[in-house]
Amino acid sequence: MGRSGCGKTTLLRIMAGLVPPTAGHVEIGGRALWHQETVDSSVIRRLGVVFQDSNLFPWYNIEDNIALPLRLRGVKKKERRDRVRELAELVGLENFLPNYPRELSGGMRQRVAIARALSDNPELLLMDEPFGALDALTREKMNMEIQRIALATRATVVFVTHDIDEAVALGDRVVHLTPRPGRIKDVVDVPLARPRGLEIKKDAAFHGLVGNLHTSLNEEDDHES
Numbered sequence: 255m256g257r258s259g260c261g262k263t264t265l266l267r268i269m270a271g272l273v274p275p276t277a278g279h280v281e282i283g284g285r286a287l288w289h290q291e292t293v294d295s296s297v298i299r300r301l302g303v304v305f306q307d308s309n310l311f312p313w314y315n316i317e318d319n320i321a322l323p324l325r326l327r328g329v330k331k332k333e334r335r336d337r338v339r340e341l342a343e344l345v346g347l348e349n350f351l352p353n354y355p356r357e358l359s360g361g362m363r364q365r366v367a368i369a370r371a372l373s374d375n376p377e378l379l380l381m382d383e384p385f386g387a388l389d390a391l392t393r394e395k396m397n398m399e400i401q402r403i404a405l406a407t408r409a410t411v412v413f414v415t416h417d418i419d420e421a422v423a424l425g426d427r428v429v430h431l432t433p434r435p436g437r438i439k440d441v442v443d444v445p446l447a448r449p450r451g452l453e454i455k456k457d458a459a460f461h462g463l464v465g466n467l468h469t470s471l472n473e474e475d476d477h478e479s
C-alpha cells in the first residue's frame with residue numbers, strides 16, 4: 255500500500271520478472287528470480303500475475319483465454335479442458351466459457367484474468383490493483399472472492415492497492431511504501447480472523463489498524479513540507 259507514484263507497480267514488475275532490479279535481489283521460495291538481467295524461468299513458473307487491466311485476447315473465447323498458459327506449456331487438450339472447467343468454477347464463470355471478453359462485465363473479465371493466472375497452480379499470485387477500475391460494490395464483492403480463492407488455492411498473494419481499507423480488509427500484513435526513493439516505511443500485521451466478511455469494516459480493531467496507517471501516510475506529508 256502506498257500513494258500514487260511510490261513504486262508499487264515497479265516493485266511488483268520486478269517480482270514478476272518483467273523489469274530487472276537496479277539493486278538488491280528477489281528470492282521466491284528460496285530461489286533467486288534474477289541472475290543479472292535474466293530471469294530464471296523455473297522460478298517464473300511458480301507465479302501468476304494479474305494487472306489492473308485484464309489483458310484478455312479479444313479474439314479468443316473465455317475457455318481459450320484461461321487455457322492459454324497451459325497450451326503454451328504443451329498440456330494436452332483433454333487435460334486442459336478439465337483444468338479450465340475447474341478454474342472457471344473456482345471464479346464462478348463456468349457458464350461463460352464459450353463467450354468472448356467483450357460480452358463480459360469488467361468484474362467478470364478480471365475473474366477470467368485471475369483464473370488464467372491460477373492455471374499453473376502458482377505458489378505466488380501477484381496482483382496490481384486488480385479491481386481498481388471497478389465500481390465500489392463490485393470491488394467489495396471481488397475482494398471477498400479473492401479471499402475465498404486464496405484460501406482455496408493456498409497461494410500466497412501480494413496485492414497492490416492505494417486503498418487503506420482494502421489493504422487492511424484483505425491483508426495479513428500491510429507494507430507501507432513511500433516515494434522517491436521507494437522505501438518501506440512501515441509493516442503492519444493484521445491479526446483479524448478469517449474468513450473475513452464485509453462486516454469487518456464495522457469492527458473496532460479494523461478501524462484501529464486503518465487509523466494507524468492513515469497516521470503513517472500523513473507523516474509522509476509532514477516530511478515533504
Ligand SMILES: Nc1ncnc2c1ncn2[C@@H]1O[C@H](COP(=O)(O)OP(=O)(O)OP(=O)(O)O)[C@@H](O)[C@H]1O
Nearest residue numbers: 256257258259260261262263264265383415416433
Ligand atoms: N520505466 C520507468 N522508467 C523510469 N521511471 C519510471 C518507470 N516506470 C515508473 N517510473 C517512475 O517510478 C515511480 C513509481 O512508479 P509506479 O508506477 O511504480 O508507481 P505506483 O506506486 O504503482 O503508482 P500508482 O498508484 O499511480 O499506480 C514514478 O515516479 C514513475 O514516474
Ligand SMILES: [Mg+2]
Nearest residue numbers: 262263264382
Ligand atoms: Mg501502479
